[in-house]
Amino acid sequence: MVATADHYVPTVNRGAPIADEEVRGMEAALDRATREHGITYFGPSDTRQGIVHVIGPEQGLTQPGITLICGDSHTATHGALGALAFGIGSSEVEHVMATQCLWQRKPKVMRVTVSGVRPFGVSAKDVILSIIASLGAGGGIGHAIEYAGATIAGMSIEERMTVCNMSIEGGARAGMVAPDDTTYAYLHGRPFAPAGDLWDRALRYWRTLPSDPDAAFDREVALDAGEMAPTVTWGTSPQDALPITARVPDPSESSDSVRRAGIERALGYMGLVPGTPLTEVRVDRVFIGSCTNSRLEDLRAAADVVRGRRAVIPAWVVPGSGLVKRAAEAEGLDRVFTAAGVEWREPGCSMCVGMNGDLGRAGERIASTSNRNFEGRQGKDVRTHLMSPAMAAAVAVTGRLTDVRALGRA
Amino acid sequence: MEPFTTLTAVAVPIDLPNVDTDRIIPARFLRRSRGPDYERYLFHDVRFRDDGSEREDFILNQPPYCQARILVAAQNFACGSSREAAVWALTAYGIRAFLAPSFGDIFAQNCGKNGALAVVLPGDVAARIRRQLHDRPGAEMTVDLPSQTVTAPDGARHEFQVDPFLKECLLRGQDEIALTLSHAAAIAAFEVRHGQEMPWVA
Numbered sequence: 088m089v090a091t092a093d094h095y096v097p098t099v100n101r102g103a104p105i106a107d108e109e110v111r112g113m114e115a116a117l118d119r120a121t122r123e124h125g126i127t128y129f130g131p132s133d134t135r136q137g138i139v140h141v142i143g144p145e146q147g148l149t150q151p152g153i154t155l156i157c158g159d160s161h162t163a164t165h166g167a168l169g170a171l172a173f174g175i176g177s178s179e180v181e182h183v184m185a186t187q188c189l190w191q192r193k194p195k196v197m198r199v200t201v202s203g204v205r206p207f208g209v210s211a212k213d214v215i216l217s218i219i220a221s222l223g224a225g226g227g228i229g230h231a232i233e234y235a236g237a238t239i240a241g242m243s244i245e246e247r248m249t250v251c252n253m254s255i256e257g258g259a260r261a262g263m264v265a266p267d268d269t270t271y272a273y274l275h276g277r278p279f280a281p282a283g284d285l286w287d288r289a290l291r292y293w294r295t296l297p298s299d300p301d302a303a304f305d306r307e308v309a310l311d312a313g314e315m316a317p318t319v320t321w322g323t324s325p326q327d328a329l330p331i332t333a334r335v336p337d338p339s340e341s342s343d344s345v346r347r348a349g350i351e352r353a354l355g356y357m358g359l360v361p362g363t364p365l366t367e368v369r370v371d372r373v374f375i376g377s378c379t380n381s382r383l384e385d386l387r388a389a390a391d392v393v394r395g396r397r398a399v400i401p402a403w404v405v406p407g408s409g410l411v412k413r414a415a416e417a418e419g420l421d422r423v424f425t426a427a428g429v430e431w432r433e434p435g436c437s438m439c440v441g442m443n444g445d446l447g448r449a450g451e452r453i454a455s456t457s458n459r460n461f462e463g464r465q466g467k468d469v470r471t472h473l474m475s476p477a478m479a480a481a482v483a484v485t486g487r488l489t490d491v492r493a494l495g496r497a
Numbered sequence: 498m499e500p501f502t503t504l505t506a507v508a509v510p511i512d513l514p515n516v517d518t519d520r521i522i523p524a525r526f527l528r529r530s531r532g533p534d535y536e537r538y539l540f541h542d543v544r545f546r547d548d549g550s551e552r553e554d555f556i557l558n559q560p561p562y563c564q565a566r567i568l569v570a571a572q573n574f575a576c577g578s579s580r581e582a583a584v585w586a587l588t589a590y591g592i593r594a595f596l597a598p599s600f601g602d603i604f605a606q607n608c609g610k611n612g613a614l615a616v617v618l619p620g621d622v623a624a625r626i627r628r629q630l631h632d633r634p635g636a637e638m639t640v641d642l643p644s645q646t647v648t649a650p651d652g653a654r655h656e657f658q659v660d661p662f663l664k665e666c667l668l669r670g671q672d673e674i675a676l677t678l679s680h681a682a683a684i685a686a687f688e689v690r691h692g693q694e695m696p697w698v699a
Contacts, residue, residue, distance in 0.1 A: 095528075109528060110528075113528070150697070150698065152695075153698055158579060159579055160577065160578050160579040160603055174579040174603055175579060175603065175606070176579050176580070176581035176584075176603060176606060176607035176610065177581045178581060178607065178610035178611070178673075179606065179607075179610065181674070182673060182674055182677065185674045185677075185678070186674060186677040186678060186681075186684060187684055187688065188677065188684060190662065190673065190677070192660065224515045224573055224576060225514075225515065225572050225573030225576065225599050228573065228599050228600070228601070228602060229602060255576075255577070255603075256577075258573060258576065258599075258601070258602070259602075260602045260603060281697030285696060285697040286697070288696075288697065289695075289697040292695065324515050324517075326515075345512070345514065345571070348512075349513070349514060349515075352513070440524050440578075441524060441525070442524050442525070442527065442528075459517070459519070459577060459578075461517045461519040461520065461577060462519070462520060462542070462543075463519060463520070463523050463542050464519050464524075467523070467542055
């Protein structure tokens with residue numbers, strides 16, 4: 088069992104005591120309780136601190152074949168390494184701490200196969216947004232998803248984490264990718280990963296884990312990555328995703344009255360006019376971070392876009408962990424961002440959920456690399472557009488939703 | 498945990514699909530303790546104006562729906578965040594039974610830990626019941642766990658499925674931790690075996 092402070096931690100002034108008295112008390116209680124019970128704790132002053140779904144894999148705590156739970160719905164992220172990982176509520180967390188186990192029914196299983204070559208500009212975020220748009224926000228209810236196919240197999244572990252992370256946005260509590268050589272290479276040498284003889288034993292076991300070639304699934308879904316484009320959300324559910332080349336949908340074109348009412352409500356909240364090209368939507372603020380997209384590869388992708396350019400609206404980069412931050416700084420990414428006028432902050436969940444006070448202002452429109460565009464998610468009456476780090480960086484330098492491909496290759 | 502057996506009460510229809518738990522209780526209230534005011538956080542930002550007054554356009558502010566103890570929703574009700582506070586806010590308000598074509602998996606799980614029942618009904622049945630509740634505001638209906646039936650305002654009875662283990666726990670108001678701890682010896686034996694088979698899992 089490990090603990091970290093992520094949702095409530097401030098992303099500035101980390102040398103000083105936490106300004107918010109209540110949060111300071113919560114952190115102190117967590118520090119004390121973990122000490123008393125001998126639980127590994129990565130607190131705000133520890134370089135290894137960060138978003139729980141970033142640090143688990145980073146520390147090698149997340150391993151193929153384990154059952155991993157956390158009191159957070161984005162726990163499926165860890166499925167990228169072939170773990171059965173899912174989010175639970177606080178009563179279930181209590182149950183696990185008291186008993187080491189949980190009562191579970193075997194979920195139904197769905198395989199989402201993505202094949203084809205991703206065109207230039209199509210990131211893992213675009214892949215998962217496209218999958219969710221296809222499944223619907225409730226399409227995966229009652230299922231654990233296996234993401235398979237050549238496109239997924241060709242992804243790095245960090246990219247697979249972005250995909251698995253948003254499984255819950257398609258209704259599935261768990262999402263996973265079969266472990267392979269990419270997984271083993273990622274894990275090897277990490278602090279909590281097995282070493283020596285144990286590594287060899289673990290590896291033998293891990294190689295038995297992938298689904299059999301003739302495995303049967305309750306549901307199969309297939310998508311072609313070759314048809315995908317950089318994607319943004321326009322509404323208030325992650326399923327409301329379209330290629331950046333599209334226009335704001337017109338509710339009058341929907342024949343289903345419930346769907347029509349849903350689109351109307353979403354457009355009303357989002358302050359969008361049907362038929363407007365998405366690339367004409369002006370944006371007020373950019374957030375690059377969250378358990379979906381705050382790892383080193385994400386920050387590199389964003390830095391490649393802003394390098395040599397200037398942000399024209401307020402933009403933040405919040406690294407996923409202290410170690411991600413340090414690695415990014417070693418590559419000079421922090422200087423790329425700050426030279427472009429982008430704010431470089433301390434690790435945490437930050438503006439994905441705003442529980443630490445990192446919130447947008449009412450009416451603001453935010454381009455965000457996080458996972459939820461729900462009403463009020465980033466602040467009361469704040470409008471969220473989800474997208475990849477490269478796409479969010481493109482918004483930072485143009486001030487509107489932008490097709491990153493139009494800015495050319497880095 | 499308070500047992501759940503039979504509930505006959507006013508029901509409120511919520512027609513919006515994919516109602517997320519951020520809407521049910523915004524994140525800024527998650528640090529608040531579960532005092533007598535907890536029900537105020539339920540649906541806060543769509544239920545109240547900035548000055549704290551009620552928004553008449555929100556159905557729970559309209560009598561007699563404000564007396565609801567049963568909520569009939571559309572698909573994927575309470576999706577998104579795992580926050581158990583969504584169940585706490587609903588039960589603090591007094592709503593203990595939820596009927597919908599589908600629920601967020603974690604919410605459905607959380608209900609069972611708090612003496613609340615999430616009933617899955619076919620989409621057309623749920624839509625028909627919501628329609629009846631709009632047509633006859635304040636209509637009562639019954640959710641009966643022992644017989645696994647819902648009686649709609651029009652008197653029609655609809656059967657539903659429920660996990661037998663969950664049903665037993667709800668009927669008895671069983672504390673799951675105590676139940677699991679009665680298997681402590683088996684759990685300890687598993688831990689030993691698992692540690693031998695997979696010593697790399699710290």
